[in-house]
Amino acid sequence: MQRDLILHHYDFSNYSEKVRLALGYKRLAWHSVAIPPVAPKPELTPLTGGYRRTPVLQVGADIYCDTSLILRELERRYPAPTLFPPAYAAVAEAIAWWAENRLFRPISLYVSGSNLEHLPPDLQADRSLMRGLPPPDEATVRRAARRNAPLARTQLPTVEAMLADGRTWIAGPMPTIADLAVYHALWFFTARTDLLAAELAPFPCIHAWMARVRAFGHGSSEPLAAAQALRIAADAEPEPPRASMPFPEDPPLGSPVRMRADDYGRDPVEGTLVFIDPHEVALRRDDSQAGTVVVHFPRLGYDLRPLNAR
Numbered sequence: 001m002q003r004d005l006i007l008h009h010y011d012f013s014n015y016s017e018k019v020r021l022a023l024g025y026k027r028l029a030w031h032s033v034a035i036p037p038v039a040p041k042p043e044l045t046p047l048t049g050g051y052r053r054t055p056v057l058q059v060g061a062d063i064y065c066d067t068s069l070i071l072r073e074l075e076r077r078y079p080a081p082t083l084f085p086p087a088y089a090a091v092a093e094a095i096a097w098w099a100e101n102r103l104f105r106p107i108s109l110y111v112s113g114s115n116l117e118h119l120p121p122d123l124q125a126d127r128s129l130m131r132g133l134p135p136p137d138e139a140t141v142r143r144a145a146r147r148n149a150p151l152a153r154t155q156l157p158t159v160e161a162m163l164a165d166g167r168t169w170i171a172g173p174m175p176t177i178a179d180l181a182v183y184h185a186l187w188f189f190t191a192r193t194d195l196l197a198a199e200l201a202p203f204p205c206i207h208a209w210m211a212r213v214r215a216f217g218h219g220s221s222e223p224l225a226a227a228q229a230l231r232i233a234a235d236a237e238p239e240p241p242r243a244s245m246p247f248p249e250d251p252p253l254g255s256p257v258r259m260r261a262d263d264y265g266r267d268p269v270e271g272t273l274v275f276i277d278p279h280e281v282a283l284r285r286d287d288s289q290a291g292t293v294v295v296h297f298p299r300l301g302y303d304l305r306p307l308n309a310r
């Protein structure tokens with residue numbers, strides 16, 4: 001069992017649930033740092049250089065942003081049991097994209113607007129600011145929930161149909177990232193309260209499959225103080241970068257670059273490009289608290305620019 005894995009997350013974060021289940025499926029031991037669900041995150045952003053989304057995986061002085069890369073990195077370090085079986089991984093990736101970019105958003109707006117009294121009071125304002133929108137009043141959030149309930153509901157039969165031929169897992173006979181991505185979107189329905197549990201009740205295949213995914217568990221975790229995680233980064237050297245496989249258009253290794261999410265939470269992270277391949281981009285940066293760290297991002301979903309370029 002390994003305990004160099006440090007997950008920065010909070011309990012009701014659905015993307016964190018995706019990673020917690022991957023850690024469970026791979027039977028890993030990890031350290032758990034509880035981070036605030038809203039900005040600012042003064043003990044996290046020294047590690048990431050500005051990225052504020054949840055979760056973040058830390059291994060010493062290497063920092064992994066975004067669950068699509070975190071899952072790839074867990075697979076690279078702990079290949080068995082696999083979440084990327086070669087025969088199903090491509091289809092799984094397409095289904096995961098649909099789950100996170102089409103299925104989840106209406107569920108999120110429906111759930112949040114229906115559970116206002118159970119959420120941290122500053123959550124809605126924070127999420128709107130994260131998307132460049134003004135803080136909404138309560139009526140606006142409740143109207144968004146009403147608009148999005150049908151958009152969430154109309155997609156649930158699609159998930160039921162994916163499982164209706166009696167298969168055990170979404171993409172085929174083995175668990176894949178599609179199971180985790182669809183699961184965490186549906187998990188959000190009841191992550192805080194059971195108020196919307198009835199939405200999933202009519203779907204027996206979904207019900208049985210969610211129980212199978214839930215049975216992965218979360219591996220074994222021990223709490224770690226955020227300040228201690230920062231000290232671990234400061235005391236560690238980043239791992240030497242692997243050999244890069246750039247595309248011809250990519251900025252040269254060693255040049256100053258900026259990465260940021262292309263959808264929301266677009267806080268830029270600047271550093272020196274130290275690794276790039278078709279799936280991943282990594283920047284080295286020096287931080288007064290975290291020391292020298294390498295921050296890793298997935299290529300897809302992020303915007304890579306040479307610094308100072310127009």
Ligand SMILES: N[C@@H](CCC(=O)N[C@@H](CS)C(=O)NCC(=O)O)C(=O)O
Nearest residue numbers: 013014015037052053054066067068
């Ligand atoms: N594409 C990102 C999305 C992550 C995401 O949106 N996480 C939510 C929490 S579940 C978030 O960052 N919310 C704002 C925050 O936690 O500060 C990923 O896969 O990691």
